[in-house]
Amino acid sequence: MPAEGKMKEVTSVVNAVKDAKIQCPLVGSWTNFVTINLVANTQLAVGGRAAMCFLPDEAKPLAFVSKSTYINVGTLQPVALQALTEAAKAAVELGKPWVLDPVAAGLGDTRTQLLNALKQYKPSVIRGNASEIIALANLWGIQTEKKGKVEGVDSTDTVDAALSSALELAKWTGGAVAISGETDIVLDINNTYRISGGSAMLKSITGAGCSLGGVIAVYAGVADPLTAALTGSVVYKYASERAAKKGMGTFSFQTAFVDNLSLLNADEVEKYAKSHINS
Amino acid sequence: MPAEGKMKEVTSVVNAVKDAKIQCPLVGSWTNFVTINLVANTQLAVGGRAAMCFLPDEAKPLAFVSKSTYINVGTLQPVALQALTEAAKAAVELGKPWVLDPVAAGLGDTRTQLLNALKQYKPSVIRGNASEIIALANLWGIQTEKKGKVEGVDSTDTVDAALSSALELAKWTGGAVAISGETDIVLDINNTYRISGGSAMLKSITGAGCSLGGVIAVYAGVADPLTAALTGSVVYKYASERAAKKGMGTFSFQTAFVDNLSLLNADEVEKYAKSHINS
Amino acid sequence: MPAEGKMKEVTSVVNAVKDAKIQCPLVGSWTNFVTINLVANTQLAVGGRAAMCFLPDEAKPLAFVSKSTYINVGTLQPVALQALTEAAKAAVELGKPWVLDPVAAGLGDTRTQLLNALKQYKPSVIRGNASEIIALANLWGIQTEKKGKVEGVDSTDTVDAALSSALELAKWTGGAVAISGETDIVLDINNTYRISGGSAMLKSITGAGCSLGGVIAVYAGVADPLTAALTGSVVYKYASERAAKKGMGTFSFQTAFVDNLSLLNADEVEKYAKSHINS
Numbered sequence: 001m002p003a004e005g006k007m008k009e010v011t012s013v014v015n016a017v018k019d020a021k022i023q024c025p026l027v028g029s030w031t032n033f034v035t036i037n038l039v040a041n042t043q044l045a046v047g048g049r050a051a052m053c054f055l056p057d058e059a060k061p062l063a064f065v066s067k068s069t070y071i072n073v074g075t076l077q078p079v080a081l082q083a084l085t086e087a088a089k090a091a092v093e094l095g096k097p098w099v100l101d102p103v104a105a106g107l108g109d110t111r112t113q114l115l116n117a118l119k120q121y122k123p124s125v126i127r128g129n130a131s132e133i134i135a136l137a138n139l140w141g142i143q144t145e146k147k148g149k150v151e152g153v154d155s156t157d158t159v160d161a162a163l164s165s166a167l168e169l170a171k172w173t174g175g176a177v178a179i180s181g182e183t184d185i186v187l188d189i190n191n192t193y194r195i196s197g198g199s200a201m202l203k204s205i206t207g208a209g210c211s212l213g214g215v216i217a218v219y220a221g222v223a224d225p226l227t228a229a230l231t232g233s234v235v236y237k238y239a240s241e242r243a244a245k246k247g248m249g250t251f252s253f254q255t256a257f258v259d260n261l262s263l264l265n266a267d268e269v270e271k272y273a274k275s276h277i278n279s
Numbered sequence: 280m281p282a283e284g285k286m287k288e289v290t291s292v293v294n295a296v297k298d299a300k301i302q303c304p305l306v307g308s309w310t311n312f313v314t315i316n317l318v319a320n321t322q323l324a325v326g327g328r329a330a331m332c333f334l335p336d337e338a339k340p341l342a343f344v345s346k347s348t349y350i351n352v353g354t355l356q357p358v359a360l361q362a363l364t365e366a367a368k369a370a371v372e373l374g375k376p377w378v379l380d381p382v383a384a385g386l387g388d389t390r391t392q393l394l395n396a397l398k399q400y401k402p403s404v405i406r407g408n409a410s411e412i413i414a415l416a417n418l419w420g421i422q423t424e425k426k427g428k429v430e431g432v433d434s435t436d437t438v439d440a441a442l443s444s445a446l447e448l449a450k451w452t453g454g455a456v457a458i459s460g461e462t463d464i465v466l467d468i469n470n471t472y473r474i475s476g477g478s479a480m481l482k483s484i485t486g487a488g489c490s491l492g493g494v495i496a497v498y499a500g501v502a503d504p505l506t507a508a509l510t511g512s513v514v515y516k517y518a519s520e521r522a523a524k525k526g527m528g529t530f531s532f533q534t535a536f537v538d539n540l541s542l543l544n545a546d547e548v549e550k551y552a553k554s555h556i557n558s
Numbered sequence: 559m560p561a562e563g564k565m566k567e568v569t570s571v572v573n574a575v576k577d578a579k580i581q582c583p584l585v586g587s588w589t590n591f592v593t594i595n596l597v598a599n600t601q602l603a604v605g606g607r608a609a610m611c612f613l614p615d616e617a618k619p620l621a622f623v624s625k626s627t628y629i630n631v632g633t634l635q636p637v638a639l640q641a642l643t644e645a646a647k648a649a650v651e652l653g654k655p656w657v658l659d660p661v662a663a664g665l666g667d668t669r670t671q672l673l674n675a676l677k678q679y680k681p682s683v684i685r686g687n688a689s690e691i692i693a694l695a696n697l698w699g700i701q702t703e704k705k706g707k708v709e710g711v712d713s714t715d716t717v718d719a720a721l722s723s724a725l726e727l728a729k730w731t732g733g734a735v736a737i738s739g740e741t742d743i744v745l746d747i748n749n750t751y752r753i754s755g756g757s758a759m760l761k762s763i764t765g766a767g768c769s770l771g772g773v774i775a776v777y778a779g780v781a782d783p784l785t786a787a788l789t790g791s792v793v794y795k796y797a798s799e800r801a802a803k804k805g806m807g808t809f810s811f812q813t814a815f816v817d818n819l820s821l822l823n824a825d826e827v828e829k830y831a832k833s834h835i836n837s
Contacts (some may be wrong), residue, residue, distance in 0.1 A: 005348075013679075026433070031583065032610075033591050033610070033612075034594050034595055034598050034608075034610050034714075035596055035598075036312050036313050036594065037313055037316060037485065037486070037595060037714065038315070038595070039562055040313050040314075040485035040486075041484055041485050041529065041530065041533075044483055044484065044485060044529065045483070045528075045530075049433055050313075050485060051383065051433075052311075052313050052353075052354050053354065053387070054312075054354055054355065054356055055355055055356070055357070055387060055389050057387045057388040057389050058386060058387035058389070058390075061386050061387055062386065062387075067387075074610075075610055075611065075612055076612065076613055076615065076814050077356060077612055077613070077635060077637065078637055079356065081355055104609065107616060107619050107620065107623075108398075108611070108613060108615045108616035108619055108620075109615040110615050110616070111616075116428070146436065159635075176427050180358060204593065204599035204602055204603070204820065205602065206599050206602060206608060207595070207598075245791055246502050247821070249603075249813075249814075249817020249819075249820045249821050250599065250602065250603050250816060250817065250819075250820040251599065251603075251812070251813040251815075251816035251817050251820075252817050253813075254530070254532060255528075255530040255531055255813060256528070256530075257530075258529060258530035259527075259528020259529065259530050259531050260528065261529075262483065262528045262529040262530075263526070263528050291789065304657070307812075310790075312591050314592050315592050316592055316595060316764065316765070317598070318807065319592050319764035319765075320763055320764050320809065320812075323762055323763065323764060323808065324762070324807075324809075325816075326676055329592075329764060331590075331592050331633055332633065332665075332666070333591075333634065333638070334634055334635070334666060334668050336666045336668050337665060337666035337669075340665050340666055341665065344665075351612035356635060358635065358636055409588055423634065458785075463698050496650040531807070534807075534809040534813060535807070535809075536809075537808060538807020538808065538809050538810050539806065539807065540807075540808075541762065541807045541808040541809070542805070542807050554562055554613075
């Protein structure tokens with residue numbers, strides 16, 4: 001049972017789940033080719049609408065029609081450097097939230113250059129695994145204590161090892177940071193939550209992290225950044241836990257996972273949030 | 280029961296369904312990254328063969344080996360402006376049918392420039408949602424009465440609101456136009472059909488529209504443009520209706536939908552077509 | 559029952575299956591947009607880790623953190639010519655194995671130019687359908703007897719028609735070549751195996767070939783090239799045969815197929831390998 005002080009957060013999460021289904025916010029996404037389909041389908045599953053672009057000239061019009069923006073730096077093409085920077089700029093200029101997923105931060109010069117260019121636009125939410133969060137903090141020069149080891153898209157660090165980096169990032173952006181792991185950490189400069197539960201099978205399919213970023217962007221279209229990150233984390237833990245069954249294959253799990261996202265029941269999410277959000 | 284006059288269309292649809300499975304036409308597709316896998320899998324499911332390209336130098340050789348071409352203007356890369364124009368040109372020069380899906384028509388300068396460049400190649404079939412059909416007619420300057428409101432990839436207009444735009448487009452191309460919605464409209468300059476039925480769950484997954492365009496291109500490889508558009512619409516209504524079950528999650532629906540496309544039974548499609556094609 | 563002489567190969571295959579699950583080798587992939595998600599998910603399913611890139615500046619750092627590299631020449635973008643060549647070069651310079659999938663070899667000038675540029679880097683494994691293997695041998699000028707007919711991504715030749723081409727390719731590279739078909743052929747300059755079994759339903763979904771290439775790259779991260787190709791072929795025959803059921807739809811088959819890959823049992827693979835690897 002959470003402390004009384006957590007009831008406010010539980011209520012916010014439940015409201016975000018409901019509001020996404022009622023308001024169906026359009027999210028403009030700039031994301032990688034590996035998991036783009038899963039990102040769109042999970043965004044639709046939780047009630048959002050999805051539109052994906054890659055060109056600089058689409059940055060302004062897409063941000064204009066969207067409630068929020070999702071920027072994921074996986075599988076970059078040459079045009080991404082300009083396009084994703086302008087997408088972030090457009091969101092900020094319109095006063096709309098945007099979510100950054102620093103996939104494989106540290107790998108390749110273009111990605112490094114892009115992440116550096118994005119720094120000034122201070123994302124409303126940053127979501128990554130522990131290694132990516134540490135690498136981004138180092139890359140942005142706002143965390144000098146430790147160096148994360150980036151190896152492709154997988155984390156080689158624990159979420160707790162990334163805690164101080166996440167806090168520094170939150171100080172810089174003024175927004176929320178979500179570290180995905182066995183237990184997720186979601187924080188801003190004033191609050192730190194740990195979300196337990198979920199299924200390890202999420203790691204057996206590609207795109208669990210990317211699609212969580214995309215879903216957080218849906219919730220950022222109907223709630224404040226911290227609530228959006230918290231809601232995304234809670235519904236991923238909840239839906240993956242319900243989906244996983246002993247001896248299940250990975251694609252059956254993927255199907256059951258998205259099914260559960262699309263069938264979210266507010267009462268059950270409330271119960272789950274109460275027992276899985278910890279400070 | 281349809282009027283006697285509709286029996287000809289029902290027979291054409293059933294023949295197209297059978298012929299696609301016998302002839303397995305190769306479709307060369309130029310399509311977006313979000314739903315490219317679903318497009319290929321639905322094309323295979325109905326009997327076609329799928330090949331996707333992105334480069335200008337592949338336009339001619341791909342059109343040469345293909346029975347028809349599918350051009351979808353979602354998620355453009357810089358090279359798309361040249362590549363997709365040459366793909367349309369190659370199809371026309373070889374006297375082969377091509378299907379245009381004007382995804383998000385009106386969003387971004389590159390897409391507008393591309394759609395304008397495609398105008399002269401008069402697609403055999405245009406398939407879009409109501410807002411896209413209206414936007415394309417406006418963009419091509421052949422419909423001045425009303426202005427569609429484009430918001431990402433989703434329609435904010437009803438199919439009937441797009442009827443006059445669709446007719447103007449058909450007058451320009453001499454081909455068929457399909458407007459996807461709760462009830463689909465398929466027309467050419469002489470005939471207008473309404474196809475009822477289907478499941479609203481198609482809107483809960485990404486790519487229902489894109490993959491319908493791709494499937495129409497398969498049928499355009501074995502039938503005339505109007506029959507191809509009509510057949511695509513009928514089998515989508517049929518397969519989605521059979522797939523949908525109460526309380527079903529969205530990914531289970533997607534699986535069941537593609538399964539039903541791959542298991543199309545000519546007798547059942549005939550029965551369905553008789554009761555769901557209306558003029 | 560295989561000849562006694564085949565027990566060594568069966569043991570190697572079983573060890574590769576086990577080692578992939580224990581060592582979880584990271585594979586850096588450069589692959590096409592149609593099936594990139596399936597490639598990643600099948601790589602994860604058999605125990606590997608997946609990272610995909612498209613930019614030249616990522617070639618060296620990705621090869622550095624990877625155990626092996628997978629290069630698939632489908633759906634090229636302009637940057638691919640430089641990027642994929644540098645990816646092959648980086649693998650070779652680091653002494654790490656790489657797998658080439660010459661999708662649609664012969665279609666388009668860019669693809670031809672790229673495949674010619676890749677020749678000097680002598681892939682550890684080449685995997686393709688019969689037409690692609692013949693086309694590649696012709697393109698590399700090392701097989702002049704017969705000319706394959708390339709039609710999109712599908713083979714119009716039998717695996718036996720590609721046997722001499724495959725052998726010439728193996729002589730050039732010093733590595734292994736896998737020809738996918740009703741019966742697969744896997745060979746190097748000293749050995750030729752035929753792997754029977756499997757399900758024809760693999761042809762009813764897109765990406766069976768590409769994902770097999772990606773999975774062979776996983777096994778190349780824990781075994782020699784010939785064993786890696788043989789193991790990939792055996793587990794694809796095994797998992798597809800177990801997945802297929804009469805009257806099954808294509809997407810249910812895809813789910814069951816990946817499920818079976820993710821649930822590989824070493825004892826059952828051993829039994830299957832004994833009765834399905836023939837010389």
